[in-house]
Amino acid sequence: MTDFVLVAGTWLGAWAWDEVAAELRGAGHDVHPLTLSGLAEKQGVPAGQRTHVRDVVDEVERLGLRDVVLVGHSYAGIPVGQAAQRIGERLRRVVFVDANVPVDGESFLSGWPSDPVRQAIAGHDGFWPPLGAPEYAGQGLTDEQIARIVGGSPHPGATLTEPAVLAGPLGDLPATYVKCLLDGDEPMPAVAELLKSDSWELVELDTGHWPMFSQPHALARLLDAAGSRP
Numbered sequence: 265m266t267d268f269v270l271v272a273g274t275w276l277g278a279w280a281w282d283e284v285a286a287e288l289r290g291a292g293h294d295v296h297p298l299t300l301s302g303l304a305e306k307q308g309v310p311a312g313q314r315t316h317v318r319d320v321v322d323e324v325e326r327l328g329l330r331d332v333v334l335v336g337h338s339y340a341g342i343p344v345g346q347a348a349q350r351i352g353e354r355l356r357r358v359v360f361v362d363a364n365v366p367v368d369g370e371s372f373l374s375g376w377p378s379d380p381v382r383q384a385i386a387g388h389d390g391f392w393p394p395l396g397a398p399e400y401a402g403q404g405l406t407d408e409q410i411a412r413i414v415g416g417s418p419h420p421g422a423t424l425t426e427p428a429v430l431a432g433p434l435g436d437l438p439a440t441y442v443k444c445l446l447d448g449d450e451p452m453p454a455v456a457e458l459l460k461s462d463s464w465e466l467v468e469l470d471t472g473h474w475p476m477f478s479q480p481h482a483l484a485r486l487l488d489a490a491g492s493r494p
Contacts, residue, residue, distance in 0.1 A: 266356065266491035267329045270297045271320060272476065273338025273363070274424075275394045275416030277304025280337075284476050287484035293491065298323050300340070302420035313343060313371070313426035320347035330354050333491045337361040338473065339372055339419075342428055348439075349431040358437055359490050361483070362444040362473050365454050366428035373424050375454075381424065391418035403472025404446055404479070413474060435461035440490040442483075446472040465493075 268288055272280040278297035285295040300319050302311035309315075320343055324332055333356050336344025341363025348358040364372055373381060385392050394417075400410045435458050443451055445468055451459065459466050467486060471479040 266293045267327075267332045268293055268295045268335060268487065268491065269320065269323055269329070269332060270295065270335045271300065271337065271340040271344050272297075273340050274392060274419040275303070275413065276337075277306070277417070279304060280476050283480035284484045284487070287481055288487060291484075291488050293488070296323060296327060296329075300343070300423075302423070303417050307417050311420040312422040313424075313428065316340075316343035316423055317346045317350070320344055321350050324351050324354055331356045333357050333359060333487070335359045335361060335487060336363050337476065338363055339424070342366045342372055343423075345434055345437075346428055346430065348437050349434070356438070357440060357490055357493055359440045359442065359487060360455075361442045361475065362447055362469075363441075364452075365434060365458060366430060367454055368430040369427050371425050371427050374427075385421035385424070388418060390421045392421055392424060393418045400472075400474075402446060403474060405472060405474060405477060409474070409477040412477065434458055436463060438493070439464045440493070441466050442475075442486060443468050444473055444475055445470050 270281045277299035281297040285297050288295045299306050300316045301309040332354055334344050334348050341360045345366040348355050381392060394414050397410050397414050441455055458464050469475055469482060475483040
């Protein structure tokens, strides 16, 4: 039995993991989907990136979890990666699901053409609204699944613009990186560099960027396997 803490990316809350969590619980694991501050049922709570790191660390400590697998999807890889360093011996493994990884001194918006996102944040009172339905084409999602994502909550902009602060080399963590192939078949450069570490492994999933919706059973099996790694 493994304790999983599941954290979804922008616009999403703990609800995004319902199908994955059910399957992992059916396999005998304890599963703790987490909504980050400012999202879903926590809308209205002020949040920067440091807040989201604390959200993850506080959840692990509040529940007294040990031998825990932290799972971060998309944006959530940035706070989850930092939290993984901060929980020390409580960590069993960190899993990045088609995720951004934290780079010391850089933000989620660093290193890619992010001006449209910055403009959207500036034009929506400091929040990044969910993208329109056409932006999710080609990601293996049904219309119903796309509607669920589009219906998510605006994402606090400060969490996307604040820089990450690493406590040590991220490559030292025991980590699994899940690359979703419909979102591009090559990991981003920061991930490719980390995958050179003996502590990191790459696993591919033949689906799009939101596998908790498009392939929840395959993702749950993959997480189950990652949680059994030494």
